[in-house]
Amino acid sequence: MLTVLKRFERFLIQTLMIMMAFVLLLATIDLGWTIIKDLTQPLSLIVSVDQLLELFGLFMLVIIGIELLETIMKTYLTQDIPHYEVVLSVAIIAIARKVIILDIKETSSLSLVGIAAIISALTVGYYFMKRTEDRRFKSNEFSENKPS
Numbered sequence: 001m002l003t004v005l006k007r008f009e010r011f012l013i014q015t016l017m018i019m020m021a022f023v024l025l026l027a028t029i030d031l032g033w034t035i036i037k038d039l040t041q042p043l044s045l046i047v048s049v050d051q052l053l054e055l056f057g058l059f060m061l062v063i064i065g066i067e068l069l070e071t072i073m074k075t076y077l078t079q080d081i082p083h084y085e086v087v088l089s090v091a092i093i094a095i096a097r098k099v100i101i102l103d104i105k106e107t108s109s110l111s112l113v114g115i116a117a118i119i120s121a122l123t124v125g126y127y128f129m130k131r132t133e134d135r136r137f138k139s140n141e142f143s144e145n146k147p148s
Contacts, residue, residue, distance in 0.1 A: 013076045017069060024065045031058040053101050060097035067093050088126050095119055 038051050071086045095118055104112070 010076070013072065017072060020065065020069050020072075024062060024069065027058070027062050027065060031055070031062060034058060053103065057097070057101040060100055064090070064093050064097055085129060088122060088129060092122050092126065095122060 034055065038055070068090050071089055075083060075086045095115065099115065099119070102115075
């Protein structure tokens, strides 16, 4: 029964990866179309700040999608990376995207404090995750080299 569930899980993950790759293709086409559209307008060499923020947002969205696709592939199909590492990595990338495209003039100070708290929590969580992995790796390495 467990092997059937594992195969079903693998099938679902592969299906999700195909759908995500298709969505990434569409997002990349949309990004290219937006760039072409912006450059073909009158005064095409001048791009407004709003257009730049939109372009950076689209770039970051595609990059986050690619990172998510790669992480899912590594985690579920090739290696046994813990799932919490995937969640933390993607969350850090997503909040970085939010910060990059953030319009500080339009954002309330309470929202900025909330974003700072999220960044701090993710950073501390990632630090402790990596620290725990390093200790586990070092203890395994020490026990393998220990004379019998």
